[in-house]
Amino acid sequence: MAQELVCLLSFTFAFGLQVSLGEHVKKRLLLNDPAIFNSRLAKLESTIQSMDKVIESMNITFNAKLKSMESSYQANLQTKVRDHERHILNLTSSISTLRIDIANQQNTMTQMSQSFQERGSTYVRWGKTGCSGTGTKLVYSGYSSGQKFFYGNDYYRGGPSNMLCLPEHPELSNTTAGTNSYIYGSEYDDARFGSGAQNQDVPCALCLSNTSTTVMIPGRKSCFSGWRIEYSGFLASGAYHHAASSFVCIDKQPEFIPGGRSDNNDKTLFITGYKCGSLPCPPYTDDLQVYCVVCSK
Ligand SMILES: [Ca+2]
Ligand SMILES: [Ca+2]
Numbered sequence: 001m002a003q004e005l006v007c008l009l010s011f012t013f014a015f016g017l018q019v020s021l022g023e024h025v026k027k028r029l030l031l032n033d034p035a036i037f038n039s040r041l042a043k044l045e046s047t048i049q050s051m052d053k054v055i056e057s058m059n060i061t062f063n064a065k066l067k068s069m070e071s072s073y074q075a076n077l078q079t080k081v082r083d084h085e086r087h088i089l090n091l092t093s094s095i096s097t098l099r100i101d102i103a104n105q106q107n108t109m110t111q112m113s114q115s116f117q118e119r120g121s122t123y124v125r126w127g128k129t130g131c132s133g134t135g136t137k138l139v140y141s142g143y144s145s146g147q148k149f150f151y152g153n154d155y156y157r158g159g160p161s162n163m164l165c166l167p168e169h170p171e172l173s174n175t176t177a178g179t180n181s182y183i184y185g186s187e188y189d190d191a192r193f194g195s196g197a198q199n200q201d202v203p204c205a206l207c208l209s210n211t212s213t214t215v216m217i218p219g220r221k222s223c224f225s226g227w228r229i230e231y232s233g234f235l236a237s238g239a240y241h242h243a244a245s246s247f248v249c250i251d252k253q254p255e256f257i258p259g260g261r262s263d264n265n266d267k268t269l270f271i272t273g274y275k276c277g278s279l280p281c282p283p284y285t286d287d288l289q290v291y292c293v294v295c296s297k
Contacts, residue, residue, distance in 0.1 A: 123214040123294055124165045124204050125231050127193075127254035131207035133230035133296060142167040143257060144186040144202035146267040149242035161244035163267070165204035184266035185257075192271040192289065193234070193254050201260025202250070202269060211296040216249050219284075223295035235272040235290035247272060249292035 122139065125131060129141040143166045147159040164183065188197040207230065214230060217223070221232045233252040238245025250269065274284045 119212070120208050120210050121212060121214045121296065122206060122208050123216070123230065123296075124248075125207050125251060125294070126163075126165075126204050126236075126248045127202055127233065127251040128205050128231070129203045129255055130205055131230070133207065133209055134228060135210040136230060136296075137208045137210075139206040139208050140167045140169070141203060141205045144204040144248075144267070144269075145183050146186055146238075146245065147243050148182065148184045148266050149238055149245075149268045157243040159243060162246045163248055165206055167206075185260075185264070186267035186269055187260065187264060188250075188254065188256075189239075189265065189268035190236075190270045193236075193250060193269075197254060197256070199261055199263040200254075200256035201264075203255050203257050209296040214294060214296040216292055216294050218247065218249075218290055218292050220293045221252075221291040223293060227295035227297045230294040230296050232291065232293040235292045236269045237272055238268055239270055242268065249294060 126144055131138045144163055145166045146163040147161065150157050159181065163186065166183070166185075186202045187199050188194075188202060189199065191198045209230060211228070218235050223229050231249075231251055233250045233254070235247050236250045237247045245267075248269075250271075272290045273287045274281070274290060276284060276286045
């Protein structure tokens with residue numbers, strides 16, 4: 001019995017080994033089979049060829065799309081370039097128009113400035129032959145003139161009160177005037193005008209300021225804020241017991257007309273002083289000389 005069992009086990013082991021070895025040999029034979037290998041190689045080559053075609057097709061598609069995109073990009077770029085060129089042309093045209101406008105404006109401003117300067121404002125500088133204000137020009141110089149302080153006897157004190165600046169170079173008529181109105185030269189009849197001023201004749205100058213307005217301010221020797229000074233001096237007029245006269249601002253450093261030192265007593269000028277009463281004191285003070293200033297703006 002034991003011997004039979006040993007035989008059976010041996011048989012079984014031997015049969016199983018044969019079966020196992022047989023499958024292994026069969027597989028090795030399949031891998032080394034040239035036909036199968038060639039078949040697989042052919043299949044692989046076929047697959048590679050298919051993939052090459054796919055890749056080629058993709059390349060063609062990609063290149064076509066690339067060309068299309070390039071074409072589209074070029075078209076868009078050209079459109080944008082044309083738009084920019086049109087924009088630049090419009091800007092250039094606008095700049096040209098603006099330049100013309102600016103030139104016209106500058107021309108208008110120049111004309112306005114010239115017109116403004118030509119208009120300006122004028123004043124008489126009493127006691128001087130020139131003008132000293134900034135940008136102020138002399139129109140002419142001449143002689144301070146007005147009504148004689150009285151005629152013949154003390155009762156004839158009529159006639160005009162204003163003073164005029166007669167030019168140094170007059171244009172004379174050839175017709176004789178009547179006997180009711182005369183104009184006389186003037187003289188400082190007051191030593192307070194300055195050293196040696198007594199009886200000296202009074203020059204004057206017509207001045208053209210390049211500002212739009214000028215004004216004489218009595219009681220000041222400087223201008224208020226925003227105004228510029230043309231000249232300053234002392235207020236003067238005829239005497240209160242003479243013919244009527246007007247106040248004028250005589251320059252603080254008066255000049256004299258050459259050869260006019262004789263005591264003619266025609267139109268006479270005196271330094272003016274304050275008188276308190278209706279005039280409040282302070283701020284004013286009795287009998288002080290009155291400053292004056294001509295200001296422009
Ligand atoms: Ca004189
Ligand atoms: Ca005199």
